[in-house]
Amino acid sequence: MALTGIEIFKMLPKTNCKECGFPTCLAFAMALASGKAELAACPYVSEEVREKLAEAAAPPIRPVKIAMKDAEKVIGGELVMFRHEKTFFNPPLIAGLLTTAMGDAQVDAQLDAFAKMQFERVGLMLRPEMFALKDLGDGATFTALAKKVADRTDAAIMLMSDNVDYLKAAAEAIKDRKPVLYAATAANAEAMGALAKELGVPLVAKADNYDALAELSTRLTGMGLKDLILDSGSRTLKQAFQDQVVIRRAALGPKFRPFGFPTVTFPCEMTDDPLKETMYAATFIAKYGGIVVLSSLEPHRVFPLLLQRLNIYTDPQKPMIVTQGIYPINNPDENSPIAITTNFALTYFIVSGEIEGSKVPTWLLIKDTEGLSVMTAWAAGKFSGDDVGQFVKKCGITEKAKTRTLIIPGYAAAISGDLEEELPDWKILIGPREASHIPAFLKSLQQ
């Protein structure tokens, strides 16, 4: 486990020279322990200590950078088995498979689909990030495919071939995109390792059992490679699931360095049934995949996985919030009713979902309550009559709607008195306590 500030302090020169930018060695040690400083800032620490600290400070699972055209993604770097123990940091990349056997039309269709597959949600853009390009024994086509994908998309790229020469040609053709190379095996580790090192790109290590995989990754790190990705070789759901758990556990618990890397999983090689494949992908999104490769990208398959990934990788330590403001639902006009609730994302989702389901055009006002739900926000004084009244006056809804009827959440009924004073021209209606009763409530207003 990481060293404490005091343990680090003991290894520092203790001269308080301030060259690191901190007033004392102790302050620097504390900053190192909490990850707020880099050891490199100290010019006097011995090489031996440097290595020792680097070893202790190295994360149990290496964060591996994967390049997209205009962005950099990170996989790995996780610290826990269960998201509630802290959080998961780096969502797995969702990839679509392209092969040299696919015709131009099929490839183009996938590239077009990829470009369109961007879904906005609570200010986040949900999308697949990667293509896995597989050579089926045709070097020239493989290189052409790599170039095409690099030219036409912003995707991260994984190049897959059994033939080191083909892989080298394709990788060199798109070397600025820093493609992931797939895969080093016991048979070709030297050549693959050398190629990955030369190009400075991540390399997948593939073996068929734990011992062989550990041996292979040790061999590759021995060659000086740092950015590895593991493929345990299993292609059945049960075994691949077990492998994900075992690899993560070995890396985090006993700090088994050979498994201290993110993984790649291949639902696309586990079944021909697209629905089953989606379930397999969901398994590896929940349980520890670093890259999840699908046989093709269709929005009705990718979208559910993107939502799942968003859910699983949401930081449980922070409330998810939506931006304060006016949310028109079902195309409201100036005569539509106005409702208000808090900015806790779950509250927003459920309330807006129910309003949408009712098909009643409605203005939904979201007031910033620092991510608290209605009852907690009210109890904490962040959804008081004064506050809500001020917000309603200032948010701009009076310019959009002539209606002067405000529906407040049933659980905040207690603020209605204060609110009536704050908004004398308004009629305050107390809505239902449960979101599921919103549609009936809104429909009753229409009658």
Next chain:
Amino acid sequence: MAFEIPKQIYSGSIKTVTIGKGDKAITLGGETSYPFYVFEGVMPNPPRVAMEVWDKDPGEDWAEPAKEPFREVLGDPAAWAKKCVNEYGADAVALILVSTDPNGDDAPPEAAAATAKKVAEAVDVPVIVYGSSNQDKDAEVLPAVAEACQGLNVVLGPVQDKNYKKVGAAALAYNHVVAANTPIDVNLAKQLNILLGQLGVKDSQILVDPTTGGLGYGMEYCYSVMERDRMAALTQEDDRLQFPIINYAGQEVWKVKECKQTNEEAPQLGDQQTRGILMEAVTAVSLLLAGSDLLILRHPETVKLAKTFIQEMLA
């Protein structure tokens, strides 16, 4: 040196609960490891899949693709339940007494109980009967159901903090199982289990309903509460959390916008039917991985997928 899988020490196991009667009765629970970690424990009773049946025609409340498989039986809960069992292979039927909702049709407890009895007698698989989640109304409806379904060992739910006495007493009197429902909180779940125990409800009569969130709509809260529940039960010997978990997932998934949008309304989201099925299947997979023992699902295709998943994970 050969690699050895680092061991997770388990000090507890999940209790077993049997629901239903006769040959088709189902035993749930019994796990000695985290869900599907069968390389270091056993899952003697595979998770099961119940299918959702409403006591009234869902009309506009259900997305078209979810209604399509049941077109000719909507509004006839007994026929609907039979179809789930005979055609779609449901392990159990979950009758949802939507009509009793006081904010809706407000049907009387007697009528609901009669429907429940009719459904429970129409099928040989176990039956789960859920009220409207209105605590006061369920306190009248569920005891009436308990009496009408005497001897059938049904699951009554959701049993909540304000009605557990009435419903728990009815479950005790007529030998049924309760689904103890709390709002996404491990400590509240534990507390309700303790209260039910104090009332005299036996451990073999309790399922935990942690409150289910749909995909993209808070699923992660319930996912993590379930994982915390399992961690406490299996590794911290928390005896009052060692109960099988039930999730009412179908409704939570299918009610959301992205399941209801048609191909014309949301072409960017692909095919509505496949999307809905997969949103439900991805939710099911997530809940199973978090520790669900009994899933209530809606679409026959999802049921098939979830059963395949369970089977392959335990192969």
